[in-house]
Amino acid sequence: MKLQLLKFFCPFLLTACLNSNTNGRKENIQSDVITCFTPGEVWKDTEGNPINAHGGGVLYHEGTYYWYGEYKTGITSLYPDQGWECYRTDVTGVSCYSSKDLMNWKFEDIVLRAVENDSTHDLHTTKVLERPKVIYNARTKKFVMWLHVDSPDYAKACAGVAVSSSPIGDFDYIGSFRPNDAMSRDQTLFVDDDGQAYQFYSSEHNQTMYISRLTDDYLRPSGQYTRNFIKQAREAPAVFKYNHRYYLLSSGCTAWDPNQAEIAVADSIMGPWKSLGNPCMGPDADKTFYSQSTFVIPVHGKENTFIAMFDKWVKTDLEKSSYVWLPIIFDDGFPTIPWYDNWDMTVFLE
Ligand code: GAL
Numbered sequence: 001m002k003l004q005l006l007k008f009f010c011p012f013l014l015t016a017c018l019n020s021n022t023n024g025r026k027e028n029i030q031s032d033v034i035t036c037f038t039p040g041e042v043w044k045d046t047e048g049n050p051i052n053a054h055g056g057g058v059l060y061h062e063g064t065y066y067w068y069g070e071y072k073t074g075i076t077s078l079y080p081d082q083g084w085e086c087y088r089t090d091v092t093g094v095s096c097y098s099s100k101d102l103m104n105w106k107f108e109d110i111v112l113r114a115v116e117n118d119s120t121h122d123l124h125t126t127k128v129l130e131r132p133k134v135i136y137n138a139r140t141k142k143f144v145m146w147l148h149v150d151s152p153d154y155a156k157a158c159a160g161v162a163v164s165s166s167p168i169g170d171f172d173y174i175g176s177f178r179p180n181d182a183m184s185r186d187q188t189l190f191v192d193d194d195g196q197a198y199q200f201y202s203s204e205h206n207q208t209m210y211i212s213r214l215t216d217d218y219l220r221p222s223g224q225y226t227r228n229f230i231k232q233a234r235e236a237p238a239v240f241k242y243n244h245r246y247y248l249l250s251s252g253c254t255a256w257d258p259n260q261a262e263i264a265v266a267d268s269i270m271g272p273w274k275s276l277g278n279p280c281m282g283p284d285a286d287k288t289f290y291s292q293s294t295f296v297i298p299v300h301g302k303e304n305t306f307i308a309m310f311d312k313w314v315k316t317d318l319e320k321s322s323y324v325w326l327p328i329i330f331d332d333g334f335p336t337i338p339w340y341d342n343w344d345m346t347v348f349l350e
Contacts, residue, residue, distance in 0.1 A: 034103040036344040039289065039324040040312050045097060046106045053095045054311050054321050057133040057188065057295035059143075059167065064098050065297075066167045068134050068145065071095040071110055072319045079152050085255050087315045088152060090114070090125040094132045094145065096168055102297070102307065103344075111169030112145065112162050122149040122160055122176050129160075131236075131294065133189040134167070135197055137218045143167050144218040146199060148185050149176045157183035159201065161219055179212050179221040188295065189214075190239040190269070198269060200237040206253050207231050211270055226270045234262065240296040240306050240328075247335060248273060249308060251292045256315035261288040263335055279328070282339030289339055291324040304330065305348050308337050 034043075043051045056069025071092045079086040094112040097105035112132070115121040123129060128150035136143055142163045149160035159179050162171035178184060179199060187201035197214040199221070209232075212225040233253040240247050246266045252259035261280050264273040280288055291310035299305040310324040326337050327347050340347065 036342045037103065037325050037340075038342045039310075039326055039340070040291070040322055043105075043323055046104055049107065051097060051105055051107075051323070052319070053097055054313075054318070055131040055294050056309070057131075058102075058297045058309070059134045059136060060298075060300045061136055061143075061167050064100060064167075065102055065300075066108075066134065067097040067099065067105060068094055068111070068132050069294075070130055070132065072321070074319070076316055076318045082153060085257075085315060086153065087256060087318065088128060089318050091123060091127055091129045092125075093123070094129070094147065094171070098168070102299070108168040109170075111164065112147075112171040112173065122158070123173060126152055128152060128154060130185075131187055133187070133295070135189050135191050135218060136167075137197075138195065140217050141165070142217075143171070144197075145171050146187060146189055148187055148201075150185065154185070157185050157203075159184040159187060159199065163219070174219065180210065180223070180225045182210055184210075186235040186237065188237045188239060190241075192241070192269060198239075200239060200248070202235050202237070202253075203227075206235060207233050209234050209237060209248075209250070213270075224270075228271045228273050229264075236293045238293045238296045238308065240298060242304055242306070242330065242335070243333075247296075249279070249293045249296060251288065256313040256318075258287040258290045258292060258313075260286050261293060261337075276334065279335050279337045280339070281336050285339070289324050289326075296328065299345070299348075302345070302348065305345070 052071050053069025059066045072089045091114040093110040093114050096108040096111040099105045114125045115123045130148040132147040134145045145162040147160045150156045158176040160176040162173045164171040182203040184201040191197045197218045199212045203210045209229045213222045215222050234250040235253050236251040238249040246269050248264045263279040264275045266273045291312040295309040297307040306328040312322045314320040329336050
């Protein structure tokens, strides 16, 4: 391991990134423009409101990044008699923010809204909507969203699909199903260089990860799938490709509580996958810095530059959950995710 990866803050960034106000609190802004990432801190949008996009993912399209996530508002309540801590908020919808630099985000809208007047609808406020991901289909010119939709007790375990002609919505909800007749909860999407898209999802009561190739329009499973990490209970999948190999970052299965992350590698996207252990480094690395993976962003125009997105859940007040974004640094070909109190893109040059 390179020694410089073990430092937990970057002194030369401090002057660039941090101002102190009269209370001595650190702020990551200069004239309201955010100049570095401060994992775990409150992250405000360009209007000054905390960003509300949990369990999300980022799409790069024509010069702009779009961040989609769960818009969580209102009271967090404990759904009764589950035998596990089934905290939830009512569904509001999927939010969308846009950015040119991945640091300063403009709130665009709620691009897929909860349904209030039909209690049988998947998107009814009383249901569960999690982990939305959006990909662009160059053939159909549609933006396609997949999300985890569930009943309030998480028994439904389905994938929902919505489409839009614009990255900033509105998305039209098509419906939900169990892909390949298998339960689908935590999930993500990945588009390979050849345009083929895949859904990764925790299935079989969250015990086994399915990888399912989608149809060419990205709206359904193609029928080709593999079962991976069998009975290993991996959740919160996030996928990226580096040097012609596929990497899968995931968490263990402990509801909203943090656990140790794991990264795995494969030569073929459908597997087999080989675990490389925990990529996190620094304080609380064994608890993924008290957060949980959701997505890996390839930084556009910069080769082999990836940002790992995590959610730092506040289970009793989910709206207050924050974000931990950290660089993925390859050290002798091995992916590491070192902690930084604050950082910017220059860490990739070290
Ligand atoms: C987590 C999962 C979250 C949410 C939560 C509910 O394990 O990653 O997306 O489903 O459980 O407790």
